[in-house]
Amino acid sequence: MPERLILKIKKRQIEILVFLYRFRYLNRIQIQSLLGHKKFNQVILWLNDLTGGKYIKCYYSKKFASQPSIYSLGVVARKYLKNNKDIAAIQPYLLNRVWKEHQYSQTFRKHCMFAADIYLSLLSLVEKNKVKLKYFTKVDLTGMKYMVRDIPDAYFAIEGKNGLKKGYFLDILDDFPQRETLRKRMWQYIRYYNFNYWQDNTGNPFPEIIMICADNRTKNYLRGYIKYTLSRRQIAITFHLSTWAEIKTQGIKKETLHKVEPV
Numbered sequence: 001m002p003e004r005l006i007l008k009i010k011k012r013q014i015e016i017l018v019f020l021y022r023f024r025y026l027n028r029i030q031i032q033s034l035l036g037h038k039k040f041n042q043v044i045l046w047l048n049d050l051t052g053g054k055y056i057k058c059y060y061s062k063k064f065a066s067q068p069s070i071y072s073l074g075v076v077a078r079k080y081l082k083n084n085k086d087i088a089a090i091q092p093y094l095l096n097r098v099w100k101e102h103q104y105s106q107t108f109r110k111h112c113m114f115a116a117d118i119y120l121s122l123l124s125l126v127e128k129n130k131v132k133l134k135y136f137t138k139v140d141l142t143g144m145k146y147m148v149r150d151i152p153d154a155y156f157a158i159e160g161k162n163g164l165k166k167g168y169f170l171d172i173l174d175d176f177p178q179r180e181t182l183r184k185r186m187w188q189y190i191r192y193y194n195f196n197y198w199q200d201n202t203g204n205p206f207p208e209i210i211m212i213c214a215d216n217r218t219k220n221y222l223r224g225y226i227k228y229t230l231s232r233r234q235i236a237i238t239f240h241l242s243t244w245a246e247i248k249t250q251g252i253k254k255e256t257l258h259k260v261e262p263v
Contacts, residue, residue, distance in 0.1 A: 013046050020073045022137045025112040027068040072101040115153050121251040132159040146201040148192040167207035175214045208238040231263040
């Protein structure tokens with residue numbers, strides 16, 4: 001069956017497509033918050049319209065009827081975004097993932113939506129403190145020259161009232177990572193710092209690193225290993241640790257980001 005286009009897609013619906021391109025999976029509540037729209041009924045109408053036109057996919061289970069539906073990009077969105085030259089920062093080759101988006105696990109979807117929750121929390125934080133935020137998702141960072149590998153879940157920078165900017169890399173760690181995986185990730189950042197890729201190519205100080213762990217056991221292990229390594233090697237990198245539970249209940253802020261101090 002040929003792809004069918006809605007003739008008059010609304011501006012707010014285009015925003016929904018771009019959010020789904022950047023975050024991959026979002027639920028209805030998140031989409032409404034990102035749009036800053038007060039009327040959930042209108043948002044549902046836009047989402048139903050996009051779903052019916054195959055711009056987006058809707059994931060809904062009667063078993064979890066109390067939970068909001070989850071959405072990702074659909075096949076028609078691929079064609080629309082690829083051909084719409086007015087939408088900046090779309091990388092056409094990344095749109096090919098729409099064919100497999102429905103195959104990814106619940107764990108991966110949860111990971112993506114948690115990243116969106118963190119972004120929404122940051123928006124509230126900067127609004128409260130009257131500072132500026134620049135935020136790049138993992139999708140935004142894909143293909144960026146001189147970026148650390150593996151690509152972090154986000155990079156963001158906060159500019160204070162004095163004009164000073166502070167940057168952060170964000171890593172979200174899923175359930176039960178192997179300790180070898182945790183150590184490898186820490187060393188990826190250390191090597192990236194030591195080779196001056198970021199410093200030489202951006203002209204900015206090296207970002208601080210936020211690692212959000214699935215549980216306290218992982219956080220405690222990472223804290224001990226990072227503390228030992230930074231002290232032994234005398235590396236001037238700042239790591240902050242937190243947990244999913246802390247961020248979900250309190251948001252991302254100074255009180256929920258625990259700086260790792262060298263011995």
